[in-house]
Amino acid sequence: MTSLDRRTRGRTAHGRLQALDAYLLHAERELLTRREGDWARAAFVDVGFGEHPWTTLESAQAFREVNPSLPVVGVELEPARVASAQEHADALTDFREGGFALPLRPGETVRLIRAMNLLRGYRPEDVAGIHHTLGGSLLEGGLLVEGSTDTSGAVGVSHLLRRGGTGLVREALLFHTDFSRGFAPVLFRDWLPRDFRRRVKPGEPIHAFFAHWMEAWNAARAAGHLEPPEAFHHSVLGLAERVEGVMTDPWLLTHGCLLWRPTGGVFL
Numbered sequence: 001m002t003s004l005d006r007r008t009r010g011r012t013a014h015g016r017l018q019a020l021d022a023y024l025l026h027a028e029r030e031l032l033t034r035r036e037g038d039w040a041r042a043a044f045v046d047v048g049f050g051e052h053p054w055t056t057l058e059s060a061q062a063f064r065e066v067n068p069s070l071p072v073v074g075v076e077l078e079p080a081r082v083a084s085a086q087e088h089a090d091a092l093t094d095f096r097e098g099g100f101a102l103p104l105r106p107g108e109t110v111r112l113i114r115a116m117n118l119l120r121g122y123r124p125e126d127v128a129g130i131h132h133t134l135g136g137s138l139l140e141g142g143l144l145v146e147g148s149t150d151t152s153g154a155v156g157v158s159h160l161l162r163r164g165g166t167g168l169v170r171e172a173l174l175f176h177t178d179f180s181r182g183f184a185p186v187l188f189r190d191w192l193p194r195d196f197r198r199r200v201k202p203g204e205p206i207h208a209f210f211a212h213w214m215e216a217w218n219a220a221r222a223a224g225h226l227e228p229p230e231a232f233h234h235s236v237l238g239l240a241e242r243v244e245g246v247m248t249d250p251w252l253l254t255h256g257c258l259l260w261r262p263t264g265g266v267f268l
């Protein structure tokens with residue numbers, strides 16, 4: 001354990017991170033499939049898989065549809081969770097005890113790190129250091145996904161952080177909903193990544209972002225777009241006119257995803 005790692009609860013659920021898998025398969029196919037040089041054996045590492053490694057195994061299956069030889073490593077602080085996951089290990093799938101300084105073996109490389117629903121018990125001021133520690137294990141061009149979802153995965157928000165030549169870049173925020181809880185921008189507030197959780201207050205950039213989204217959502221509803229998927233779709237189009245970096249790719253809009261990728265990165 002490093003001074004950043006903390007023991008936390010291990011609840012998870014089947015399918016909780018499926019929407020994120022679908023997004024990554026859509027938007028990051030090259031990242032998942034690159035094979036030149038060090039990328040040939042570069043793993044997907046799932047940090048903090050929880051009491052059961054369901055989400056790790058589900059993602060392994062999904063990503064191997066496009067990269068059948070993808071190595072997958074599940075990492076957990078709790079030794080008992082690692083021990084009980086061993087029954088699912090195979091030639092390409094490993095479960096290891098460890099923390100943010102990933103327990104990699106000599107010669108192993110990493111293309112994608114996921115750290116979902118881990119940081120609620122951590123201090124917001126430690127998040128940047130945690131990102132930095134995790135990102136240090138990525139190949140250049142690799143991606144760190146860190147964020148939160150509700151217990152079933154119906155609503156979630158994730159940081160997408162890319163390892164560049166000079167370090168980790170806070171590239172984008174990904175909001176997702178499956179509409180089972182209806183839709184209003186405020187739905188996402190409680191599921192923001194740890195460093196944004198208490199920052200939705202006047203004067204903060206994330207507060208301004210939500211204010212613009214509320215305005216766009218109210219305009220969409222006033223124009224008659226009342227069903228949650230339609231209201232979402234039109235609110236994102238309206239938000240893109242108000243805020244720089246809001247993506248309007250039709251796949252995102254029809255899959256309940258809002259990708260905000262402002263030039264220069266996502267700042268607190």
Ligand SMILES: C[S@@+](CC[C@H](N)C(=O)[O-])C[C@H]1O[C@@H](n2cnc3c(N)ncnc32)[C@H](O)[C@@H]1O
Binds near residue numbers: 005016081117
């Ligand atoms: C709530 S579970 C999340 C499980 C799964 N990722 C999900 O999204 O459903 C959080 C898990 O992260 C583990 N954890 C917390 N801090 C960690 C760290 N620094 N390194 C590795 N695992 C950690 C906890 O032991 C716990 O099992």
